[in-house]
Amino acid sequence: MIIRKLKKKDIKGFIETLSALTDVDLTEEQAIKIMKKRSTITYVGIVKRVVVATASLMIDQKFIHGGSLAGYIEDVAVNKNYQGRGFGTKIMRHLIRYAKELGCYKIMLCCKESIEPFYEKLGFKKSNSSMRLEVK
């Protein structure tokens, strides 16, 4: 699997892969517009020209801990037709390595309780509570 930053030509497969996670509801054109303006880095994993996995990394330059960087991983998804083959683990390892190279002192993410073992295998530990406010 090749892992690289999301490009315009990946958009169709990227949307399909991300749909494994939740509703996307975007045309390819809308998704390309979003890709151009956001600061979060989105990676895709590609096998034989098919987008099979995706994960995004937000970086926050903190004031605490001597002005260190913190990484936040979001929207990890594996294409429904390619699950159970280790592609999720591979793209996660890539993001962790990249966050380390940048100098992040921690990497945080929120996940469903049922998916905790997946992240624990990657070295994550259950941390604080995750709180959510739905905005209507």
Next chain:
Amino acid sequence: MIIRKLKKKDIKGFIETLSALTDVDLTEEQAIKIMKKRSTITYVGIVKRVVVATASLMIDQKFIHGGSLAGYIEDVAVNKNYQGRGFGTKIMRHLIRYAKELGCYKIMLCCKESIEPFYEKLGFKKSNSSMRLEVK
């Protein structure tokens, strides 16, 4: 309490307030450099020219949910000499209102279990698990 975005002149009081949360270990000059380059919005609450509270808001432009925005609240702190007077609640309400105005569909944060009731009063509900990877 006046609530506004962090300015250069607030840095000393801001560092003091943030120290209620964890170690800061920054000179004022280092903190000003960070302030200039980060994209996260940091707010301060000011009473009689003293920084008494702070909270930061990261915004992520999502691909999911039709390209909606998600807000992430980080580094909420009240100056040790001004705790228990409702300043934390006020600055949180300000950030929630701002995130709503921007059009965020959700606001997320991670906190210690002991602080959950504070956020529950503001409408947050305990959500997924928060996972953390320490980078060494």
